[in-house]
Amino acid sequence: MRTKPVAGPWGASVAERLLSVVGGPVPEEPAAQDKVVARYQDGRLLKGFTIDFIPEAEVFHLLLVTSTQGAAPVVVRVAELKALFFVREFQGRPDYSDRKEFDPARPPAGRKVRVIFKDGELILGTTPEYQPGHLGFFVVPADPKSNIERCFVVSSATRDVTFL
Numbered sequence: 001m002r003t004k005p006v007a008g009p010w011g012a013s014v015a016e017r018l019l020s021v022v023g024g025p026v027p028e029e030p031a032a033q034d035k036v037v038a039r040y041q042d043g044r045l046l047k048g049f050t051i052d053f054i055p056e057a058e059v060f061h062l063l064l065v066t067s068t069q070g071a072a073p074v075v076v077r078v079a080e081l082k083a084l085f086f087v088r089e090f091q092g093r094p095d096y097s098d099r100k101e102f103d104p105a106r107p108p109a110g111r112k113v114r115v116i117f118k119d120g121e122l123i124l125g126t127t128p129e130y131q132p133g134h135l136g137f138f139v140v141p142a143d144p145k146s147n148i149e150r151c152f153v154v155s156s157a158t159r160d161v162t163f164l
Helices: 014-022
Strands: 035-039 046-050 059-064 076-079 081-087 111-117 122-127 135-140 148-154 158-163
Touching: 076 148, 148 158
Parallel strands: none
Antiparallel strands: 035 046, 035 081, 046 059, 059 076, 081 148, 111 122, 111 158, 122 135, 135 148
16 A cells, blocks of 8 residues: 655655665655565565565565664565565454455456465465566455455465466
């Protein structure tokens, strides 16, 4: 979810800090940033904000939610990820399990897809496009109440991708 620039204990807004690292002038009103959770294939997990994730790029920058003033954003290598989750809230909803079915009353936007990761996790949702051999693809969960708004699935982290 794109949010308005957020100032934290680090002082300047997240967008200003990230823009200063990724290059380019800092606009008077910095761009909105995405709340993301980066889950690595080796199990590591990072939570933070990004403004420079591009699906075709090999890296992006993440300002961790735990960053203190003056901390530099982390460089994230997309190929090392399992998926990048664009979330509503960082803490999620531990007491809620996403539904693994489509609501027949809501027509899907995109093609229905089931993704099984190499670690066994399952995501059911829709994708605007999936092309084998590409670095990854976006999936929007079937459950509209999910804390995950959308996720970028890294193809090398999947065991199976099936259109439904």
